[in-house]
Amino acid sequence: MANPLPESAFEQTYYLNMGPQHPSTHGVLRLFLKLDGEYILEADPVVGYGHRGHEKMAESHFYEQFLPNTSRMDYLSGLIYNHGYVAAVEKMAGIAVPPRVEYIRVICAELNRISSHLLWFGTYLLDLGGITPFLYAFDDREHIMDALDRITGSRLTYNYCRFGGVAKDVDPEFARATRDFIKRLRSRFDDYHTLVTKNVIFINRTRGVGVIDRDAALRFGCTGPVLRASGVPYDIRRAEPYSVYPALNFDIPTGAAGDAMDRYMVRLREMEQSLRIIEQALDGLPEGPFKGRAPRKVRPPKGDYYFAVESARGALGYYIVSDGTSYPYRLKVRVPSFGNLQVLTEALPGTLVADTVAILGSVDIVVPEVDR
Amino acid sequence: MGLVRDVLVGSWSLITGMAVTIRRYGRRNVTVQYPRKRLEMSPAYRGHIELVRFEDSGRHNCVACGTCVRFCPTNVIKVQGEKEQARSKKRATLYFIDFSHCSLCGLCVANCPTKTLKFSNEYELAHVCRWEGVVDLIRRVEASA
Amino acid sequence: MWQTAVDILGPDVARLVAGAIGLVALVQINTLFLVWLERKVSAHIQLRLGPMEVGPHGILQTIADGIKLLGKELITPRHVDRKLYVLAPIVVFTGVLSCLVVIPFSKELQVRDLDVGVLLIFAFSTFNVLAILMGGWSANNKYSLLGAIRSVAQNIAYEIPLLLVVLNVMMWTNSLQMSIIVETQSTIWNVFWMPVAAAIYLICATAETNRAPFDIPEAESELVAGFHTEYSGMRFAMFFLAEYSNMFIVTAVATTLFFGGWKSPLWLDFLPVPGVVWFFLKVYALIFVIIWVRWTFPRLRFDQLMNFSWKVMIPVSLAHLVVYAGIIKIIG
Numbered sequence: 001m002a003n004p005l006p007e008s009a010f011e012q013t014y015y016l017n018m019g020p021q022h023p024s025t026h027g028v029l030r031l032f033l034k035l036d037g038e039y040i041l042e043a044d045p046v047v048g049y050g051h052r053g054h055e056k057m058a059e060s061h062f063y064e065q066f067l068p069n070t071s072r073m074d075y076l077s078g079l080i081y082n083h084g085y086v087a088a089v090e091k092m093a094g095i096a097v098p099p100r101v102e103y104i105r106v107i108c109a110e111l112n113r114i115s116s117h118l119l120w121f122g123t124y125l126l127d128l129g130g131i132t133p134f135l136y137a138f139d140d141r142e143h144i145m146d147a148l149d150r151i152t153g154s155r156l157t158y159n160y161c162r163f164g165g166v167a168k169d170v171d172p173e174f175a176r177a178t179r180d181f182i183k184r185l186r187s188r189f190d191d192y193h194t195l196v197t198k199n200v201i202f203i204n205r206t207r208g209v210g211v212i213d214r215d216a217a218l219r220f221g222c223t224g225p226v227l228r229a230s231g232v233p234y235d236i237r238r239a240e241p242y243s244v245y246p247a248l249n250f251d252i253p254t255g256a257a258g259d260a261m262d263r264y265m266v267r268l269r270e271m272e273q274s275l276r277i278i279e280q281a282l283d284g285l286p287e288g289p290f291k292g293r294a295p296r297k298v299r300p301p302k303g304d305y306y307f308a309v310e311s312a313r314g315a316l317g318y319y320i321v322s323d324g325t326s327y328p329y330r331l332k333v334r335v336p337s338f339g340n341l342q343v344l345t346e347a348l349p350g351t352l353v354a355d356t357v358a359i360l361g362s363v364d365i366v367v368p369e370v371d372r
Numbered sequence: 373m374g375l376v377r378d379v380l381v382g383s384w385s386l387i388t389g390m391a392v393t394i395r396r397y398g399r400r401n402v403t404v405q406y407p408r409k410r411l412e413m414s415p416a417y418r419g420h421i422e423l424v425r426f427e428d429s430g431r432h433n434c435v436a437c438g439t440c441v442r443f444c445p446t447n448v449i450k451v452q453g454e455k456e457q458a459r460s461k462k463r464a465t466l467y468f469i470d471f472s473h474c475s476l477c478g479l480c481v482a483n484c485p486t487k488t489l490k491f492s493n494e495y496e497l498a499h500v501c502r503w504e505g506v507v508d509l510i511r512r513v514e515a516s517a
Numbered sequence: 518m519w520q521t522a523v524d525i526l527g528p529d530v531a532r533l534v535a536g537a538i539g540l541v542a543l544v545q546i547n548t549l550f551l552v553w554l555e556r557k558v559s560a561h562i563q564l565r566l567g568p569m570e571v572g573p574h575g576i577l578q579t580i581a582d583g584i585k586l587l588g589k590e591l592i593t594p595r596h597v598d599r600k601l602y603v604l605a606p607i608v609v610f611t612g613v614l615s616c617l618v619v620i621p622f623s624k625e626l627q628v629r630d631l632d633v634g635v636l637l638i639f640a641f642s643t644f645n646v647l648a649i650l651m652g653g654w655s656a657n658n659k660y661s662l663l664g665a666i667r668s669v670a671q672n673i674a675y676e677i678p679l680l681l682v683v684l685n686v687m688m689w690t691n692s693l694q695m696s697i698i699v700e701t702q703s704t705i706w707n708v709f710w711m712p713v714a715a716a717i718y719l720i721c722a723t724a725e726t727n728r729a730p731f732d733i734p735e736a737e738s739e740l741v742a743g744f745h746t747e748y749s750g751m752r753f754a755m756f757f758l759a760e761y762s763n764m765f766i767v768t769a770v771a772t773t774l775f776f777g778g779w780k781s782p783l784w785l786d787f788l789p790v791p792g793v794v795w796f797f798l799k800v801y802a803l804i805f806v807i808i809w810v811r812w813t814f815p816r817l818r819f820d821q822l823m824n825f826s827w828k829v830m831i832p833v834s835l836a837h838l839v840v841y842a843g844i845i846k847i848i849g
Contacts, residue, residue: 129816
């Protein structure tokens, strides 16, 4: 990073540190801004304040022992991280998965996606100053967490998927609770649209703010709602299909302008599509075992493997290099927030400082997953 | 004319937004006044590990094999056992788990050969001293007689 | 006792002293009540309960908070401008008390019925702006200064439409005296035939008191922590008191100018309810609306806030003035 002292005594610009401790940066993110009055000239995100060494931990643990770590990397999409890891190892070791398990994993992943987007919705509005929708979103999330609590036993760090299956079977009570939740959330969307989407103050804060054009998004490796709002309909569930997604009907919402309003609308519409997926999966849930045959200690053959899933923030990939033992040689996680964060170096310059929070919130970064 | 329309549409959106909030005003609140009222945990809730007391023998079945110790990612389990008589399986006499480091992964529960571990429903485990997080499971299972 | 006071001091001064004591008491009790009301209303809007522990349904919570603030150390940082730092909370409180002198709580309950009552209120309410600037400047902290400057700009920008709509009422009643304004509303309240003026007044009043959605200067803003960062303990409590009392004053003025003051609605005239009760009911209903608005909307960005005032509010209120001048000429 450049020397942060001003070049001359008559320098008009000054440096501002939106430091690691800040109420609106969604984690320990440090944004080093070079300002000219109110306008941002340069923005430099500094990460690493939350590094916990997950990938190093993977090298000294068995494949099974790494499972709790996966939930903690991005605690908002814990089940999707679980799913990705388990599917990657199953691909490596050639473990067959019963069809019921695939459906259960898809239902849980989509519930997790909705829960993550609801939390994003609440915290985004909290950053913009409207405190009430945060509590409404959390009230809806409680229902998801209660439903998932009944089968997984946890509310946040799920650790539900196992190699070849899931930890516990799904009972009809869960299906009933999920259907009730789907009905409830559908009726809630009207409230959210009236309270937030059509609100003139909100529209003025987000329309035209933080435009990320298609070219910049592709260059920086953005994925997920950020890329889709800029006009590229790329979704891992359709581009590199896995699990039972090829058999399910759903659309990929995209936006045109790539501003904060488009990202907001893409996420709300993704929630609606996730509800569709859950309904279809619940209707088509086959009977069968919930655990396949898997060895006690997985010992995959030598080689390197990559498996990508679509997390709430974008494309999540696990790259595992195995040397034939039951300890991975190298485990790398390709997290979506890393690329999404880097695009800020192009999206922030030229905007007002007061918009930083609006733009940062709309990109939906979870810093623990950037730092791992 | 465009400005007038914008102002009117904007004001209407504000008024409908206020209607949404006021409709929630009289609804039942969703919070629970802990600790005056407590919530029931679901049966699958993952509290700290405890030993199962089997009905037929009235005792736990831990043979101190050390599988849970080896599978634990954070090394929080400590087991010691001795044989009750020659040529029998060992029986655990000490079983400690340091719950302040346990990540509730469930690997110990899943891999126990005698299926003698299960999750409890305990969630009120705040303590002031670090060592109070260490739970003595043998004493706990004997106290639950 | 009242007779002895009148004998010793003379009727005017005795009334003033009694009024001053009453107003200070009103300010304290009003703040006590309003803090609790805000917490309860916001909690119920947000599907939760609010304070429930201290006293039945948390009524005594504010007293507990006040005791806590009283017990805090009055830290004066080293590099502040000491005179201004100490003076700012006092100035803001003085402005509040002075404004309350002319408000007609009922036909008899008015400390001083000046014939320039409205002018006095708007003059003394700018003490608020002065105190904010003093607080922000003296704190010797560039973020406090930034917050104070923004607050001053916002206050000045929103005072203009405020005064323009109040001019409408002045044109109709031909007087600045508060009690006469209430008397002219004995047949119909002003809000029913100038609703736009009342709406503009309420929006500008919300901006004047730095309440959401115009609360950039004081909320947990993105960069700055507001002009009262450097204040702790009782000095902070004074700013806090002044904010809630300001809310009371602007809604009291709105009630007097637009909602009929202490007069009961015509169809409820038969009820033996004293004017004071009607006055307070109306004031607290308006305060409820202000609190409701705070917890519903996100915040406006600062330049949007200023644009809204200069490009929307002022043209609308000017047009309103012209139109109503014509109507009043035709009617009266």
